[in-house]
Amino acid sequence: MTAPGDQLTTERLILRRPQACDLPVYSAYCMSERSKYVGGPYDAQKAFEKYCAMAGHWTIRGFGRYIITWEGRAIGHVGPLQIDDTIPPEFTWTLWDGTCEGQGFATEAARCVQHHLMQDCGWPEMVIRILPDNAKSRKIAEAVGARLTDEPAPAWYEGALTYRLGGHA
């Protein structure tokens, strides 16, 4: 398998590894109501830890979440997260700022990373966890071709639905 690239490009977006300069805007997102679907809002200390963890994940696993940049501005993150290496990586995406919604950025970014990992790098499977009332994220999961399963939610994400990409139907 090919190692995932450090930087990917779509029509409108550049997806790149985390950089220290992203921390303020990421923290603002984490400390806002927008992080409610992923256990937030968080305090500044927790936001800092989560951001550092996103950067360090690349070092430990050799892959991780990309920062979505549009016209030079960091607007969200997208990509795989693997806490438990006995199960497939979890595919995640978030736009940090509500004003960036409704333009298809998250779908464009998710399609690009999904294609890169599963076509270019040969990854067989990823899972996606989404809370049932997060309709916007569910639409993106469907747009990238994920299928809803009846798998139970993991202990750390109570109530979440599980979608799968690849693997056996």
Next chain:
Amino acid sequence: MKRAMIDPIPVLDTQRLTLRAPQASDLPTLTAFYETERSHTVGGPRTALESFTGLTARIGHWAVCGFGLWHIDSRENGDFLGWVGVMNPPGWQEPELAWALFAHAEGKGYAFEAARAARAFASQEFKLDGLISYILPDNTRSAALAERLGASIEGDGLLLGKPCNIWRHPKESA
């Protein structure tokens, strides 16, 4: 800032110890430690998921701040003994020299040896000198080590919601 993202975490050797980057194979030991009450002096207890986040965050801290925590190995047998280094998350009044050893590594002077090396390196390479250490009042072992390192209590502080003493280290360059 971009430079720090690429630079590898430095490796330091002391007489008996190697200070090196946190790595994936440390996770089981770290998770087990953070499930014990012993970890209450360093932000624990924590779940396995939180320990994973914590481990990856230690590596990312170097990328974001240009300094961070090293994991300590025995040079004799490669045993993972604990950690030492400099951290500065939001809520810290300034960068802190921090340390912790697993129970089996105590009583051999390892923390002293590691903290001396980390403090000297921080002064020379990070240009951080006269660091503080946050120590809980009931953590008498860490307080004794701070004293042995030449630090003294400067005042009281609050860290992660817990009252603690703020110790000030002497300047390495003095």
